[in-house]
Amino acid sequence: MEELYTLEREVGRGSYGVVFEGQMSKTGQKVAIKRLPCSNPECIELYLQELWAMRATAKNHTNVIALHNCLLQTGPRSLKPLRPGKLPLCLVESVLKGSVVGAKQSQEQSNSTQSNNQRTRKNSTSKLQDRTNTSQNKSKSDAITPQRPAKRARKRSATEEETQGTQLKCLALWLVMEYCDGGDLNQFLLSKPPDEEQNHSVVLQLSSAIAFLHRLGITHRDLKPANVLVCVSDKGPVVKVADFGLSKMAEGSLTGDLCRQHFSSTCGSDFYMAPEVWGGQSYTAQADIFSLGVMFWAVLERITFLEEGTTEEQLGAYACKGRWLMPLGEALSENPDFPLCIPMKFKRAPPLPPAPGPHVCALLLDMLAVDPFSRPRADQLESRVRTALRQDAHCA
Template identity: 80%
Template sequence: MEELYTLEREVGRGSYGVVFEGRMAKTGQKVAIKRLPCSNPECIELYLQELWAMRATAKNHVNVIALHSCLQQTGPRSLKPLKPGKLPLRLVESVLKGSVVRAPQSEETNNVQSDTKRRTNSASRLQDRTNTVQARAKLQEKSNSDSTTPQRPSNRARKRPAQSEEEQPGPLRCLALWLVMEYCDGGDLNQYLLSRPPDGQRNHSVVRQLCSAVSFLHSLGITHRDLKPDNVLVCVTPKGPVVKVADFGLSKMSEGAMDGHLTRQHFSSTCGSDFYMAPEVWGGLTYTAQADIFSLGVMFWAVLERITFLEEGTSQEQLGAYVCRGRWLMPLGEALWENADLQLCIPMKFKRAPPLPPPPGPAMCSLLSDMLASDPDARPPADQLEARLRSALKEDSR
């Protein structure tokens, strides 16, 4: 293994995996290490999409989270790095067949012998630290070949403790992928902005960086499909926050984007988060990368006016714009799907959370209206959005 890592603590847990704060053993540099358990084909497909998208971005944009390496776990203490540009063929086969594929018996024997010889202290340390962190946090996830994703505790409760990989008669398979990424010390965009007093210059910097990131992703043919403040991480620097678009599990890559035709690629899967989904996604129609522009518009509006909401069943304040329906909050996309002629009140004025930053000026309000248009073709494409944003902010500052 070229680089050795140790785990420090758990910093996040989602529907598909767990994120730890870790360090490179040689340099001491902080990294984020995301464990993705390969328990079923549906999850594996999302993991491969995320890996492929993050490799495509390389480390070429300051506002997109950087991937350092990817490790494949085939046993309790067996980890090996994946070669750049390669995907684990057995995981690809699992996605295509719709069931988790195990290695042939003959290959298993060779793998066990090879893994035994190659097992290094780094793999031991990584797994041991994982077990320690998980025990301290009272986690229920088991690091064995029968473990399930963190969202299925009922299945885990029925599992008996598994034997070690060497003792199991069954063939080897990939237990998990470990993505080693750059570490962001400012939390997500919700946490960072809402824990500080409003600042107009900071808000403008954030929206410019988000715009640059999405323009870069679309230029590579990557449609994110789940843009929201939770999926934007923040690095705190002396010069101000540096935001990083992250979480590419729902992303899609398209060919032909470099020549400006990304909006011709249509998708059909309804995915994303309610308060940021475009109306065409809400309606179950086919959609294009312009759905990302709508999500970005919701985020821009919320950041610039500090608009927040509490999602049903939660107590955590979140950034996001909405439409009021009596006592209920309706996502913008849903409201526009029901009424394409709905006129949004930009700025939102009295619905903003105190303390309040100055509302966006006329030029920025006009741009937000275009980004949030019910017609996807009326929204500015990403390659034009940066110039329009700079122009609007400059015009409103006069």
């Protein structure tokens, strides 16, 4: 492999992997490097979905995170690049069989292969230099809230992975992606005073990104500010939709009509999930539009909440039930006639951007409709956002 990468520091840790800031050794270009440990068939399936979706998007849209390279870790310090268009057969086999291919069969095999690995480690040349050694220190991480799907498997530590032996075909996938210096959307927007023009730009960029993904047959299924990264440029922030671990790609050609593909698994993040997902019903890509509606409302009005047990504010609209906050999707699932007050009526702490105008409010209500087919489709959304913003500007 011609390009070598150096890990600089850990910048994020989630339920399924760890993200490092790194650089290309030859050019010094900054990259983000995500390590996904392949210790469980359910997790492996999510990794392959993410890889497949990111390969489909590649570098084709400025508002979708770009994948530069994918590396297959076959030993404690040995990696090799994955050829474009190919999936690791050992990982596909693990998903189909429901067990990790090459996992240890007995304690004797484990002891034997551990000593082999120790000898191999002395002679092997590392393809990935780790200055932080954090990839060798895997502690069980808490789920990023809102919660991921239930029944996640425990992550195996790096030490356990190394003792799996030569029979284990893949220890981890490493995804090398473009680096975003502005953090996620929560961090970026809440770290500075409200900027109405900037908020409008963010909403338009996200509309364009989701239209692009849906045209490719990709339903994201976990849209939230934490999964939107920001690159700072001279012309303003460029937002990038990221984290495709829960995404689904359409089987065959649907000619851009994802409303005909239905999903049944409940997944996503509580405060952004659509009512049909909350209700355990079959749902389509229109669930993404509801999630966007929650994000747009929060961005335009600077609505934040604190997840229980945390002190970091998150962008997200919600319903109020007494003194408790309730996800919009859950409230609408329980009561389809639940009134949504856009803009919010109760007082919030300054500084606040101007409240969205009547045309934008009407669009948000459409995006947050209980009936998925009453929501605008992704290919209509960017045009509708532009029109609503222009009409409200003329009314001001």
